[in-house]
Amino acid sequence: MSALERIKHNFFDLEVIEKYAPSIIDGLWVTLHLALFIIVCGLVLGLLLAVVRSFQLRFINWLIIFVVDIFRALPPIVIMIVFYFALPFVGIQMSGFVVAWLSLTLVLASFVEEIFWAGILSVDKGQWEAARSTGLSFFQTLCNVVLPQAIRMTIPPLTNRTIVITKSTAIASVVAVPEILSQAGAAQGFSANTTPLTMAAIAYLLIFIPLVAMSRVIESKFAWKR
Amino acid sequence: MEQLVQNFFNIEVLIKVYPMLLKGVWMTLQLCVVVVPIGFLGGLLVAIGYSFHNRWLNALLIVYVDFFRAFPPLVLLIFVFYGTPYVGLEVPAFVAVLIAFFLNTSSYYGEILRAGIESIGRGQWEAARSTGIGRLQTMFYVILPQAMRNVAPDLTSNTLEVIKFTALASVVALPELLRMGRIAQGITYNPTPLIAVALIYLAMLWPLVRFLSRLERRMLVKQR
Amino acid sequence: MLISIVNPNDRPVVLDAKGIVKTFGQVKALNGVDLAVTRQELVFVIGPSGSGKSTLLRCCNRLEEPTAGAVYVDGIDILNRGININAVRRHIGMVFQSFNLYPHMTALGNVTLALRRVLKLSTRDANSRGMEALDGVGLTDKAGAYPGELSGGQQQRVAIARALSLEPKIMLFDEPTSALDPELVGSVLEVMRRMRNTGMTMVVVSHEMRFAREAADRVIFMDEGHIVEEGTPSDIFEAPQHQRTRTFLSAVTQK
Numbered sequence: 059m060s061a062l063e064r065i066k067h068n069f070f071d072l073e074v075i076e077k078y079a080p081s082i083i084d085g086l087w088v089t090l091h092l093a094l095f096i097i098v099c100g101l102v103l104g105l106l107l108a109v110v111r112s113f114q115l116r117f118i119n120w121l122i123i124f125v126v127d128i129f130r131a132l133p134p135i136v137i138m139i140v141f142y143f144a145l146p147f148v149g150i151q152m153s154g155f156v157v158a159w160l161s162l163t164l165v166l167a168s169f170v171e172e173i174f175w176a177g178i179l180s181v182d183k184g185q186w187e188a189a190r191s192t193g194l195s196f197f198q199t200l201c202n203v204v205l206p207q208a209i210r211m212t213i214p215p216l217t218n219r220t221i222v223i224t225k226s227t228a229i230a231s232v233v234a235v236p237e238i239l240s241q242a243g244a245a246q247g248f249s250a251n252t253t254p255l256t257m258a259a260i261a262y263l264l265i266f267i268p269l270v271a272m273s274r275v276i277e278s279k280f281a282w283k284r
Numbered sequence: 285m286e287q288l289v290q291n292f293f294n295i296e297v298l299i300k301v302y303p304m305l306l307k308g309v310w311m312t313l314q315l316c317v318v319v320v321p322i323g324f325l326g327g328l329l330v331a332i333g334y335s336f337h338n339r340w341l342n343a344l345l346i347v348y349v350d351f352f353r354a355f356p357p358l359v360l361l362i363f364v365f366y367g368t369p370y371v372g373l374e375v376p377a378f379v380a381v382l383i384a385f386f387l388n389t390s391s392y393y394g395e396i397l398r399a400g401i402e403s404i405g406r407g408q409w410e411a412a413r414s415t416g417i418g419r420l421q422t423m424f425y426v427i428l429p430q431a432m433r434n435v436a437p438d439l440t441s442n443t444l445e446v447i448k449f450t451a452l453a454s455v456v457a458l459p460e461l462l463r464m465g466r467i468a469q470g471i472t473y474n475p476t477p478l479i480a481v482a483l484i485y486l487a488m489l490w491p492l493v494r495f496l497s498r499l500e501r502r503m504l505v506k507q508r
Numbered sequence: 509m510l511i512s513i514v515n516p517n518d519r520p521v522v523l524d525a526k527g528i529v530k531t532f533g534q535v536k537a538l539n540g541v542d543l544a545v546t547r548q549e550l551v552f553v554i555g556p557s558g559s560g561k562s563t564l565l566r567c568c569n570r571l572e573e574p575t576a577g578a579v580y581v582d583g584i585d586i587l588n589r590g591i592n593i594n595a596v597r598r599h600i601g602m603v604f605q606s607f608n609l610y611p612h613m614t615a616l617g618n619v620t621l622a623l624r625r626v627l628k629l630s631t632r633d634a635n636s637r638g639m640e641a642l643d644g645v646g647l648t649d650k651a652g653a654y655p656g657e658l659s660g661g662q663q664q665r666v667a668i669a670r671a672l673s674l675e676p677k678i679m680l681f682d683e684p685t686s687a688l689d690p691e692l693v694g695s696v697l698e699v700m701r702r703m704r705n706t707g708m709t710m711v712v713v714s715h716e717m718r719f720a721r722e723a724a725d726r727v728i729f730m731d732e733g734h735i736v737e738e739g740t741p742s743d744i745f746e747a748p749q750h751q752r753t754r755t756f757l758s759a760v761t762q763k
Contacts, residue, residue: 061371064370064371064372068367068370069367069370127490127493127494127497128486128490130444131444131486131489131490131492131493132448132482132485132489133448133449133450133451133452133485134448135451136481136482136485139466139478140475143469143475144291144475144478144479147287147291148287148291176500176504179501179504180504182606184606184608185610187571187604187608188602188608188667188670189622190571190597191569191571191597191601191671192597192621192626192671192674193596193597193598193626193674194594194621194622194625194626195594198625198626202621202625203610203621207610207612210612222445225354225355225356225357227356228356228358229358231358239358239359239362243362252366252367252370255359255362255367256363256367258359259359259363262354262355262356262359263351263354263355266353266354266355266356267350267354270350270353270354271350274350
């Protein structure tokens with residue numbers, strides 16, 4: 059076999075593709091579901107934490123910073139493995155899907171909280187003063203004046219971070235979630251051929267290349283005003 | 285409570301497995317010391333490539349950067365590790381990890397450094413070139429120092445990500461910290477080693493996270 | 509007592525600040541300042557930078573919390589912890605040096621936000637009242653423009669309309685023209701002159717001495733956190749009693 063033929067046989071075997079396409083597509087759906095749940099919950103929770111933090115209650119802020127730091131410092135794979143393999147010993151039993159969702163949601167929320175908080179801080183103090191001088195309350199000012207500006211400024215880092223964390227859904231294969239990578243891994247085992255991994259790679263690229271390209275556009279449109 | 289201590293903070297288990305964990309820490313450190321500088325250098329090459337403003341080179345770099353930013357690092361790693369033997373290259377796990385993370389890391393560093401370089405005004409280039417300093421020298425002595433300061437938070441944040449990525453190497457059986465923790469858990473049938481692993485990662489990375497937060501805050505104040 | 513000197517016709521006092529002290533850490537920004545403003549009066553506050561003029565103004569609507577002293581607006585003790593400060597603030601309009609328009613809202617949106625959220629007007633009522641306010645500053649044609657599309661003078665007039673639309677009992681101006689290019693100052697002063705003619709009570713911190721001379725009822729000179737002297741514009745500008753006032757005035761008029 060020539061080198062080219064060998065590559066074709068091992069990475070683009072049509073028979074293997076045909077046989078395992080359905081399971082990769084099943085995996086694609088699981089990945090998309092997982093990603094969607096993580097993005098929605100992570101963004102909402104992160105925004106909520108940032109809003110709570112802006113009330114400047116000392117003990118609660120201290121707690122938020124502590125938890126957020128932990129989830130920013132730990133590798134997601136470590137978090138998932140602890141949740142999946144250690145927590146059952148103290149009676150907390152979760153399915154792989156729930157573990158993956160919970161871990162990555164907490165990680166995303168932590169980063170999102172920091173990004174939103176930085177955005178809130180970056181809004182000029184005069185905006186608070188102008189709004190408060192017309193009689194708007196703290197909360198009304200936050201929602202109507204500060205957050206809309208903060209969110210605009212945070213869109214580029216938010217997009218980037220969301221993409222990074224959504225890519226981490228591949229780690230869910232480690233805790234037995236039947237998403238793209240674990241389907242491909244199983245298929246690779248059965249077929250003794252790398253083609254399923256190629257298929258997985260293509261599936262991921264199909265999802266993420268448009269997102270990365272979009273983040274490039276967003277980056278130039280919303281660039282931080284330096 | 286007792287159950288919690290028994291399972292998560294079991295001193296006996298810890299005494300038994302700590303040499304394994306130390307080995308894991310050592311491997312993780314080795315990985316970091318190699319992956320971070322190599323990835324950074326790759327990124328520097330990418331950024332300098334961009335600065336030539338050559339249309340074809342730029343297009344090529346954008347394809348490279350976006351391709352590997354879209355690839356989940358774990359998928360890339362598995363692809364490199366399980367794929368290379370089929371083309372006749374038997375690479376050890378350590379090298380597979382290096383290759384996979386280089387591709388990912390250099391893309392991210394490259395994109396960050398490019399943004400940094402672009403944040404420096406033309407005036408700096410013109411001032412330096414007008415005194416007779418060459419292109420590359422201007423880049424290294426005038427532009428890059430300022431550019432790196434401007435994107436210091438992003439660089440730090442990416443370095444943190446890279447270090448966290450090294451835990452993925454456990455999936456291809458590289459005996460780094462997480463892998464050793466899981467083996468230790470298997471031997472002792474007690475999750476204490478996993479908790480210890482998490483705490484060790486925290487001890488290593490929390491200072492970096494704090495540093496990053498302070499860096500970001502400082503940049504915000506400077507922007508005002 | 510002050511009132512009887514300055515204002516013989518016993519008009520009611522709108523703003524009454526007594527013994528205001530404000531310290532920032534070690535620094536004493538205000539050192540026991542009294543300021544009483546009667547209805548329809550225009551009080552001008554002048555003084556070198558760092559003399560505490562802006563801080564005094566900001567204490568009057570509690571953007572700064574005074575360290576000691578009392579502030580009454582229309583007889584209400586606004587430093588009282590129990591009052592609803594937001595309800596009080598809508599009666600005290602404030603105009604800032606840097607405009608502080610909301611960059612993500614149109615001119616009309618800037619004006620109507622408090623109308624909708626504080627006065628709870630319907631969108632339609634808020635819009636019609638907002639348009640009236642914009643008409644008052646001559647900017648109805650810019651209602652749909654964003655702050656970034658307006659000149660500095662136009663932005664400041666929108667900011668004035670934003671405060672005026674709430675029908676305040678008193679307006680505080682914190683160096684309203686200092687951030688403007690010279691050719692844009694006139695349009696803002698013109699709006700302020702018109703407000704004065706319609707009987708608005710105003711406290712103005714500013715360096716526009718010509719405007720002070722022609723429009724102010726009373727001029728207050730402040731330095732180092734207290735009031736050095738006060739009087740009618742002609743008292744202060746033609747016959748200042750204190751050396752510090754003379755030094756300051758000769759420095760600014762030389763320009």
